[in-house]
Amino acid sequence: MNSSIAIDRFAFLQPSPNADVTNPFPNAQLNRYDAVRESRMRRRDFSKGFCGVTAMPLAAHAQERAKPLVGFLSSRSPAESEGLVEAFRRGLGEAGFVDGQSVVITFRWAEGRYDRLQALAAELVGLGVAVLVAAGGTPSARAAQAATATISVVFTGGADPVGSGLVASLNRPGSNVTGMSVLAYELVAKRFELLKDLVPSAGVIAYLTNPTPSQELELKEAQRAARALQIQLHVLQASREQELDSAFAELEKLRAHALVVASDPFFDSQRSRVVALSARHGIATSYAWREYVLDGGLISYGASLPEMYRQAGIYTGRILRGEKPADLPVAQPTGFHLALNLKTAKALGLTVPSSLLARADEVIE
DSSP: OOSSOOOOOOOBOOOOOOOOSSSSOSSOOOOOOSOOOSSSOOGGGGGGOSOOOOOOOHHHHHHHHTSOEEEEEESSOTTTTHHHHHHHHHHHHHTTOOBTTTBEEEEEEOTTOGGGHHHHHHHHHHTTOSEEEEESSHHHHHHHHHHOSSSEEEEEEESSTTTTTSOSOSSOOOSSEEEEEOOTGGGHHHHHHHHHHHSTTOOEEEEEEOOSGGGHHHHHHHHHHHHHTTOEEEEEEOSSHHHHHHHHHHHHHHTOSEEEEOOOHHHHHTHHHHHHHHHHTTOEEEESSHHHHHTTOSEEEEOOHHHHHHHHHHHHHHHHTTOOGGGSOOBOBSOOEEEEEHHHHHHTTOOOOHHHHHHOSEEEO
16 A cells, blocks of 8 residues: 555536536626736735735726636635645636636635634625635535625535525525535544544543534534444534633543544634644544645545535536526535544554555555
8 A cells, every 4th residue: 555545536416517618608797896916826825815906007907807706715724725725726627717817716714713704705795706605614605695695605515505504405506505515414423433443442532623503413423423332422612723722631631532523614724733732632533634634633534625625616617607506406425535644543552453444545654
């Protein structure tokens, strides 16, 4: 087995695009906006979170205005989302749109502060975006949905799109909102099982969650999984950076043998910090996304975030070509990725069972 095997085999259920390419914007209306960028966006542009106001000749300004504007709202942070933004651009390119050439993307980042999402969504709507992409889970999607009933919204990771009220059904969303379902809560039990396989002696496991409505369903699944495995479960909460330190300090008092981190965008925005705290406290930790394992986390199991963002880019392009969100089914992952970090396991004094190694899609040594 290679020391790092990158697997990109995550297909999402969606209809094959049959868009009319002769007229890229049959239903799009040209948008007026003040924030424009000069020439093609460089990768560092999105990390600033805002488009700079650029003076340009009238002819160039008119040409820039002719490009549709896509708003990108994220509950996450720009630095840790760099690869995901590139995946979104890649999907947009597959649909026939190139950022800075045939479309302009403007970014707003909440950086784990969900209370900022509503104002940021309203700001993007005020710019007259043609499509509003809500990245980073249900909090962003709900903020975008509340901000507009007319602009098309594409979300990248709805944990329960129907139950949270984002869409009427997965097959027929029925409104201006569609996107990608992450199936996070459905995988919680599997993540507990895999962690128990890795740490068989773990009789006490902690579960770190962000106490928001969007995490209630996942928490219930965690409690159900712990009961099924006859594990004593302690729930820890954190929604601010300083609360992460307190939560990990509590682990020692609880004498927890392992930790499961919820698939919440706040933790994603603090990914390096969460991984570092797990290492500092010597706790075997399970995550939802492989990106944590690449950063030194122990084990992850879940859908592919880059593939999710790529599909969101494709959907955005299809909407720009005239398709309606109401007619685009919510896409769902059909494959899941198990990643293991043997270096981290060794540092924790863990022996990875050969059966678990054989099931892994990616092993980092």
